[in-house]
Amino acid sequence: xxxxxxxxxxxxxxxxxxxxxxxxxxxxxxxxxxxxxxxxxxxxxxxxxxxxxxxxxxxxxxxxxxxxxxxxxxxxxxxxxxxxxxxxxxxxxxxxxxxxxxxxxxxxxxxx
Numbered sequence: 735x736x737x738x739x740x741x742x743x744x745x746x747x748x749x750x751x752x753x754x755x756x757x758x759x760x761x762x763x764x765x766x767x768x769x770x771x772x773x774x775x776x777x778x779x780x781x782x783x784x785x786x787x788x789x790x791x792x793x794x795x796x797x798x799x800x801x802x803x804x805x806x807x808x809x810x811x812x813x814x815x816x817x818x819x820x821x822x823x824x825x826x827x828x829x830x831x832x833x834x835x836x837x838x839x840x841x842x843x844x845x846x
Contacts, residue, residue: 748826751819754799759784760792767802767815774810 755761763778770777775793779786793813796802800819804811 748822750799751801751823752826754795754801755823757792757795759788760796763789763792763796764801764815764820767813768820772812772814774807774812776810778813 755764759782762782766778767773775786775789778793779789782789784792793802793804797804797813800816802813802815804813806812
């Protein structure tokens with residue numbers, strides 16, 4: 735049981751990060767920023783079937799989780815991916831993957 739508590743404590747500060755990424759539209763925004771670099775709301779809205787108001791809401795959620803940040807550039811707000819936060823998410827996923835690999839190895843040993 736202590737292992738579960740340790741994991742909970744260890745991953746607690748990552749929960750908002752994964753909650754923000756738990757939406758298809760937000761994942762698409764993160765992907766666009768990753769592939770295409772910093773963009774304005776207008777550019778993020780173009781080519782998508784999502785309204786500017788909805789994109790703004792999703793950007794606010796991503797920014798609150800620290801995944802992106804916005805900066806004014808004249809009349810536009812330019813959004814940029816926070817690479818360190820994405821790297822942190824990747825570390826957590828690798829940690830979970832390693833735990834699964836270890837559990838599967840123990841199961842394989844037990845079965846054999």
